[in-house]
Amino acid sequence: MIGRKGAGALGLALAALLSAGPAMAQTATPTVPADAATIRSIRAQPAYRAAVAALEREHDEWVETIVRLTEIPAPPFKESRRAQAYAGMFRAAGLTDVEIDDAGNVLGLRRGTAAPGGKVVIMAAHLDTVFPEGTPIKVRREGTRLHAPGVGDDSTGLATQLSLIKAMAAARVATPMDILFVGDVGEEGLGDLRGVRHLFGKGKYKGRAAAFFSLDGAAEDGFTIGGVGSKRYRLTFTGPGGHSYGAFGLVNPMGALAGAITGLYGIPVPANPKTTYSGSVVSGGTSVNAIPREVTLEVDMRSESATELARLERNFIAIVDRSVAAENAARSVKEGAVKVEKTSVGDRPAGATPAKAPLVRLAVAAYQAEGISPKLTASSTDSNVPMGLSIPAITISRAAAGDRGHSTDEWIDTERTASQKVKRLNLLILLAAAGMR
Structure with a gap:
């Protein structure tokens, strides 16, 4: 998955990233004290702890949501059935202003405490798969592993996003900034990122993005800051x-x-x-x-x-x-x-969110709080579009482990401990980006 020189150690780390492919991802250097302090503060708050507990309770439901979404076909340019189902899930989870936009993206807003109409943090997972219409899709379970075409990429991203929404609602988490959640179309192949292009180029939230997260990939040791x-x-x-x-x-x-x-x-x-x-x-x-x-x-x-x-x-x-x-x-x-x-x-578009950017520093601090020195990597994801517009964007994991993406024997591992760690990280980074301190 987952390039410009900056000053100091973090800038040197990014310069190293620019000269490396995904197989040579760089380990992040320590973040600055202010970012570590922000992450410690959020982790200590009762609302965050309550949301983490909600994520724990919801684990089995998360697995079932992965299965349900996977078995709704979403071939290239034909994501509407899955979009309708996902919009219903957004409404049930308590999001407001839920709609399917002109491109086919599913949008849902979680309002913050600031005045309406300001900047928003956007989190997205993509609805489409690479598999053509008519591909047999039935999830097979082997222990904690789920096997099926598209089960990871990106059904698990959609399910993980939904878990975060429900956990925040259950814990009554308040963020200063609004958070826009998106199930987008056209990420794969000839879709050419059309859903996110529409979101940033023509959509109703155009010009309001303060930061962007894509939920894609499966790893617990790093995240994407470079757009191939x-x-x-x-x-x-x-x-x-x-x-x-x-x-x-x-x-x-x-x-x-x-x-x-x-x-x-x-x-x-x-x-x-x-x-x-x-x-x-x-x-x-x-x-x-x-x-x-x-x-x-x-x-x-x-x-x-x-x-x-x-x-x-x-x-x-x-x-x-x-x-x-x-x-x-x-x-x-x-x-x-x-x-x-x-x-x-x-x-x-090729691009990057610099390692010295506040969003990246906060994410590094979150990983370090979990005992991980994160690898900063490069890939081609929905984050390419905001990166190309100089909007801070990173791609974070949908799950801890998975493989064989874009093949009919794709699998994702839903083992509880590692999966919860990834979701805790996602929640922590999202809350920090949305202004929680």
């Missing part, structure tokens, strides 16, 4: 086509596609900041004995650095154009030339 950006293209190569024998010698769009993918894999990219590419999907053609009239290539490019990502994109587009020109020069164009249509199908 991505550029995704669908390239459609067309030509005159013809019989593979009778029309031999005519240009072939497959040749241009092959040149493009070969050229992509010849681009040198830095290991630090981590920058990657993938030729991911190839389709087209009509028959084994026909020169295709049309073939398609889909490509994914990523980097922790906006500069490196832009450089990779420019290089690749130049390679595509050269490959088309080379094919047209190599074979006959008497029936027409090869052409290419370049369609952007994904554009996630």
